[in-house]
Every structure is written in C-alpha cells, then in structure tokens.
Amino acid sequence: MEALKLVITGPSGAGKTSVIQAVSAVPVVSTEASAFRETSHHLEKLTTTIALDYGELTLQDGRVLMIIGTPGQSRYDFMCSILARGAMGLIILIDHTSVDPVADLRYFTSLYRELLETTPFMVGVTHTDQTLNESLDMYLEALALDGWDAEVPVVRLDARSPKEIIEVFHCLLAILEPTP
C-alpha cells in the first residue's frame, strides 16, 4: 500500500497536535511533556510536543497519509529537519493571534527552505476567530517578498475541525497531483 508523508509544522500553540488528533484514524502517537520552559503566549497551554506527533488517515483511493507534527519551539529545530525528510508536502500552521505571526511564517519558510523549493506547501492560519484583524493579506505579502510562488495557498483553518483540515489536505494533494 502506498503511503504519503505529510509534515505539519509551525510555532508552538498554532494547533499542530490538535489537527492530527482531529483527523487521525489511528491512535495518535504523541510526545507531549509538561512545559517547564515557556511554550507560547497561550496561557492555557501547559504541555508541549518534544519529539513528534504521528497520525494516519486513509485516503479515498486507499493510500495512507502519514501525518507528522513537529515540535514548535526553535530549540527543537534539529528534530524538524529529521522529520521533514521524504515529505511529499508541508503545511505551516500560523497562530494569527501571535505577537508577530508574519515573523513566525518567515521563520518556518526559512527553516524548511531547502525542502520547500522542491515540495508543495501551504499555510494554515489558526485562531482567526480570536482577533479583529481577519485579513490574511500580510502572509501573502510576506511570501511574495521572500520570493515564494504567488500561488502558495494561505487559508483560515480551525485546528479542531476535521472537515476543514481534510479540505486543506485535499488542496495540498491537488497541488501535488494536478488533474490533467
């Protein structure tokens, strides 16, 4: 059976673990630890991913989508490069309520630059319901400024909604395998 590897990355608190828990058809392999260091500006967040999250989803054509979530803090960047090897696509989740979400996006596009030059990716913006500024233009502008393809999708995403997440997965697969 063919398997595709999808990597979900982004800063701590953006919803990577939530996304995988929302859609995985198998029990999620999770490596959460209590946060003795700061994790994010979300006051309710007491745990942090320290190695990876892993879930699976079977696509309609029978292929298995292996969904791998990376840790969010920069001190785990060594883990991100290990996890991203062989990925067919990457989703960068950005917390819209973060202090500087554009800087977060630029950090992660820079971190994965080598992979992203040859692999499709898209940006999922979470927590958009928690701020008055709902525009996503700043992300598109930042991507354009850094020389990324103008067609990189930037979408709003509720990390708890399986329907929205699966739509995002389909969008990424459509980029990967364009309909003839």
Place this chain on the structure above:
Amino acid sequence: MLKRKIPDSLVRIVHEELDALVKRLDTPFEVCVSTRDGMTVADYPPGKISLRLPVMAGTLQALGNSIATECSLTSCHNVMLEGANSNMILLSVPCLQESLVLMVIADRQTSLGMLLCFARECSEAICEKWKVLGEAPEPQPVEETPLARILRGLQGRASRTSLAE
C-alpha cells in the same frame, strides 16, 4: 507566560545525588538531570553541557517511550548510545508525575554496565529521597492575623517596660 517550577527541595536532592555520583566515577565524564522539555535541573561539570543536549535528551527519551509503547514494552527506562570514544546513558528519574531525565556521558574506560549501574542507583536515590521529602509541603510564609499582630505588639511593649524597669 506559564512556567511550571521544579520544587526547590527536589533541586537540592538532585544536586546531592549528582555529587554522590561524581565521587563514584573516577574517569572523565559529564552528567546532567533535566526536565522532559529540556530544562537543566543540575549538571556536572557546571555549565559544561550545552543547552541543546538536555533538549535532545528529552526528545530521545520521549521517542524511546513512544517506541516502547508501540512494542507493548509499557515504558522506556533507559536509552544507551555507544560511541567510538564514549558512551551515553539516558535514564528516566520517575520522581515527579512526569519523569526527569538523567544523562551520563563517560569515556570508554568506564564500562557501559558500570555506568548503567551507577546511573540507576543515582536515579533510585533521587526518587527515594523525594518520596520522603517530597510529600512534605514547601515552607510557606505565614500571613499574620490581626489578633496575632496585636498580641505581638503587646508582648513587645511588655518587654520594653520590663527592660526600662
């Protein structure tokens, strides 16, 4: 920003037990106890271990646990890395609800078995001491009640009067 805190009494215990471990090993080595998310609780020689290493140790221990669970081994007690020049042992120290990680690195003169034995005894000693001391609550500053404040004032006045006499 929410940050959990390692109890001071546990930090003291860890320091004591690392000192004891240091005395037992006679070859060059490095040792560190850290939280699962990579915060150093105590290390030896102080400040020599890079900040990245406890982070990686926490990650490796977490991966070890995930792999052990996948293989129905329940939990991962230790991870060993055997290198050309030195060996490393990562051992879980299950004293808090979430284990700490003890990392010991020693050159090849120290056998892996001896290193594991010493590290395990250190981990057990930390847990044993914490079991006894950890249940005692940390001393908290007592807030003075209004009645206690009046009594203290009266006692002070009485002692001043007796001195004057």
